[in-house]
Each structure stands twice: as C-alpha cells, then as structure tokens.
Amino acid sequence: MRRLLPVAAAALLLAGCTAAATENELRLGYLGNLTHATAIVGVAGGFFAKALGDIQLTTQVFNAGPAEMTALLGGQLDAAYVGPSSALNGYVRSHGQALKIVAGATMGGAELVVRPSITAAGQLKGKTLATPQLGNTQDVALRYWLSQHGMRTTTDGGDVAIRPQDNATTLDQFRAGKIDGAWLPEPWASRLVVAAQAKVLVDERDLWPDGRFASTDLVVSTTFLRDHPQAVRRLIDGELAANDWVSANAGEATRTVNTELRRISGAALTDAEVTRAWDEQQVTGDPLASTVGVQADHAVTVGLMSATDLRGIVDIGPLNDALAAKGRPKVDDAGLGDKR
Template identity: 45%
Template sequence: MRPSRLWRAMTPLITAGALALAVVGCSSSGDDAKASASATPGQVSGTLRLGYFPNLTHAPALYGVEKGIFAKELGTGVTLKTSTFNSGVQEAEAVLSGALDAGYIGPNPAVNSFIKSNGEAVRIVSGATSGGAALVVRPDITSVAQLKGTTLATPSLGNTQDVALRYYLKKNGLKTDTQGGGDVSIKPQDNSVTVDAFTNKAIDGAWVPEPTASRLVAAGGKVLVNEADEWPETKGQFVTTVLLVRTAYLKKNPEIVRRLVSANVASINGLNADRDAGATVTNTALGKLAGKPLSDKVLTSAWKSLTFTPDPIAASLLTSAKHQEELGLIKNPKLDGIFDLTILNDILAKQGKPTVSDS
C-alpha cells in the first residue's frame, strides 16, 4: 500500500481575489445538471468550482481568470468559484472529496487520484504547461555525490517534483525514504516557506516548480539539475500541469466542461501569442494572490523555462508513473482511461490545430 502520508487530507490554502471564492461544502453536480437541462437552448447554467496554484506553472489558469477568459467562455449562466492550493496532494484530496469539480494539477497527484479511486473518480481533459522545474542547491554543491547528507525540500510527499527528486537520487545511487531518512533527507513543505527555509539554512536546496526555483536562485542558490535535461526521450518536454475533472461532473455537465477546456485553450493561445504580455498579466494575477508580484529578475528567469500547451505530453506522465512504482509509492499502476481528450481534440480540430495523443 502507499504510505498513508501520501493520502493525508490537508486543509487547502484558500486565497480570496476578485474571482477567487472559498469553497464551502460540496455543491450538487446533479443540481448543476438539472439547471443545465432547464436552460434556454444554446445556453448553460450551473456552478464550476476550479482549483489551481499561485505558481507560474499554472499560468493558463492565472492568466485566463485575470483576463476574464474563463468568465467569457463559461457564459453568464455558469458561476465560477476558484480556490488556490499550495500542493497537488491538497488539491487532489479536494477533488476526490467532491469539494472541487476541476483543477489544474501536477501529473503525479492526478495519477494518484486515478489509482486511489480505482480509475473511476477523475479524468485528465487537457494539458496546460510543460517544463519549469529544477533542483536548486547551495552554491558549494556542484555534484550529485555532494547531496549525500543534505536536506532537500519538495512541495509535498508524492507530488510531481517530489517523485522527480526521489527518482533522480535513486538512479544516482542515493537512498531516501518517506520519513525523511536515508542518504538524503527529503522534507516536504509548502513552496511558500521554502525560500525562507533555504535562506535560514534549514534546507540545503529544493526540487520545486517556478517561480520558487528562480526565487531560490535569487536568494543565492544555483541550479544543479534542470528537469528538462532529465527528459531526453521527449526532447526536454515534460508535463508539469494538467487540467483534471471529476468524472461524475464531466458526465453530468459535459457542456460546462467543454467550455472549461475551451477557456484553457484560449488562455494558452493568448499566452503564446504575446509571451511578454502574458508574463505581465500572469504576474499581476500572482501578485493579487501572493500579496506582491514577482520581481522582474525572477519573472524573466522563470518564464523562459515554461511552455504552455494543451498537449498533456502523455508519454512523460506515464513514465513518471513508472518512476513512482519503482520508488514504491504506488503499486501496479493501471492508467487506461485516465485521459479523456475527446473534447480537447474536437476543439483543436475546429481551430485547425493538430490533435494530441493519450499515449
């Protein structure tokens, strides 16, 4: 069985913003479906509870909400309620408990949710972001061998970066365990405290997503491993963020999910049409959630490592799941059906763009 800590429910950090409303309880998807059925033809009504992180790797959500793309695509009949989280494990629990209908989330928590529910509870309906993760360490650490005896942080046990770090150490002959022991002590903690922990020398480094990686560099750290270099088989592309939907919600509210996927694609198109403007808008949204925007130096450094794409880069997700299995975090992962890209590929085809694969 998986370590119990991997599935420990945690209270999400809810950040209020112009469109960010706290999730309270679990609204009925059945009610949404009835409302949709009774709406005027061509219209849809209901509620969509959407989760995401105050991370640049979740830029399609940050940018889309800030620019009003989600509100426009969903239509006036759909109430959008957004919540922010600091870890995929937290957000996955919110999805599985029914507190969220959909969320931008890392591939490993998505896989874990699928397996935990015996392949029933969730579906990946689109990709969002590739890249944007690194191991940043003290400047005196120049090789993997020097990591022995150090303490490194990850966002949470079993999350995407946590698995990446553990697998990297394993293939380099360094042992870890889920209790923080072994050759390298791994300390899962919220990204919000990692920079201070590094500055105070409570940790020697961290494998984290952007912008935390660039913030660590700005605090005096150095990049020991750019995760893109660990994916030669996909030419440096690896999925960092996917769009996940509860299966029950998808079945009862297919038109709302279609509009959600359409909003995600529109946000990605906007980010790619003008990357500089996209960075500015995303940083504005991030500033509203985090209290202040990123410095120009950190934003520029972090932004260049990110690729925004609706392609979930399925090959990297499936490979990462195998890594989890080798680490003993999951057993016999059966992932047939984790992707439902039907809506996405229909949208892409209508835009004259290449469809994406689930294998």
C-alpha cells in the same frame, strides 16, 4: 500496464468521491505558481468566464497538488489544474473512478536548485532538500533522480532527507541555511536562484526527450464530465484561448501573472525572477500523456506507488474536438484512454 499508488496517500487523499456540483456552476482549483499560468490567465483575463457563458465559475487556489486532489476527491472541486503525479495519486486512490486528465497546461518549469558549493549528485548525501508536498510531481521527480544516483529516500529518512513543505517556507529556510536545496516548480526555483543565490543542479527538461514533460495538466471529476460534458468542452475552449493569448502576448501575460501572484501570495516577483521563470516553461494544451505514464513509473520506483492499470485516466475527446474546431492537429493519449 502502469503502476501507481502513494503509500502515504491515505493521509493526503480522501477515499470517496462525492458530487456536489450544480448545473450552472464549475468549481475550479489551481496553484499559485507560474507553472499554472494557463489557469491564472484564464481566470484573470476572463477567458474561462467568456467560454463558460452562463455557467458560473468559482475558484480556489492551493499550495500543492495533493491538497488540491483531496478537495476534488471530496467533491469540493469539479476541475483542477494540477501536476501529473498528484493527478495519478487521485486516480489510483479512487480506484480509477474519480477523475480524468482532459488537457495539458504547462510543460517544463521545474529545477533542483542547491547551494553553490554543491556541484555533483554525490555531494547531496546527508543533506536536506525540500519539495512542495509529499507525493507531488516535484517530490516524485527528486526521489527518482536521487535513486538513479544510488541514493535511497524514504518518507522519514534515507541517504538524503526530503522535507515537504510550503514553497515560501522553503525560500526562507534556504536563506537561513536550514536546507541545502529544493526541487521546485516556477517561480520558486527562480526565486531561490535570484533572491537567495542558489545554483541549478538539475533542469528537469534535460531529463526528458526534447525537453518535453508535463508539469501541469487539467483534470476533471469523472462525475462532472459525465453529467456536464458541454461545460468541460467550454472550459477547454477557454483554456485554448488563454494559451493563445499567452503565446502571442508574452510581456503582458507575464505582467498579468505577476499581478495575480501578488494578489494570491501578497508579494510580486522581481523583474529578474519573473523573466527567468517565464523562460523555463511553455504553455500547451497537450497533456503529454506519454510522459504522465513515465512519471507513474518513476513513482513506483521510489516506493510511492503500487500497481494499477492506468488505462482510462486520460480522456482527450473534448480537447481533440476543440482542436479540430480550430483546424489544429489532434493530440495522442499514449494508450491511457478508456479501456476497450
């Protein structure tokens, strides 16, 4: 049994789930972060379009996962690349009806970066830290880590002030001395390190067995999966092709993602920023379901979630079919597959 539901989610996620998809269209959301390299390459490199064939792909870029889940629950997206905590929020908010995690995308790629004078957790008491959005994957990670070090956080105060905000704002405020650090996905953690002289206090990989944890997964609307299973399978085929290309062409993939980040945000990363950020993460088709369950437990611990049964949030049938077709090992749902 897993437990989950953000107490502040009502302001972030819609209660209903409408289906406005058409038979020949797939509406995909993702974030303008390096941890969404699978999606960025899949779109820019034409891997999704090729796999989808006559199904039209339309895309929308978001700043953080909770807003993206609002769109999915509101029927404005059919699929989305999103952090696990945001996926869990959407699942629980819709009483287990709205979405399924069908594949992974990225593991790793998140750090707590702070001012150089801060060298230990205890020095954060009374400080102000930022995260991308209340209830997103990095927000939960920061609050849980602080709780493990004896510090209380709430949505409006606590021992450490947490300021959920746009990542670009976080960089500007760190430079201006208005915040003391942030738990961020890539490339933003690396931007603070390289461009603003922040130091790494926590590399999130160090908190997980073998350094493996899901930072981005692919979710689809339950309605879309039911009505258009072949489209979902094609999307997963496109993802696997994109990930294969990224793994085999790291240099070109880095340049492709950086070009797209410039298009999305108006500013490209420096060579130092993109090189550092790229080394902090790894693409994967495995949703790492066991770590998704643990992340749910972390959210419960910090008071952003309440009880629910998460069995059914994962559906890796299409992914395992696609892997089998390539002669690759299947992945495990860690007991979070459909209820029996």
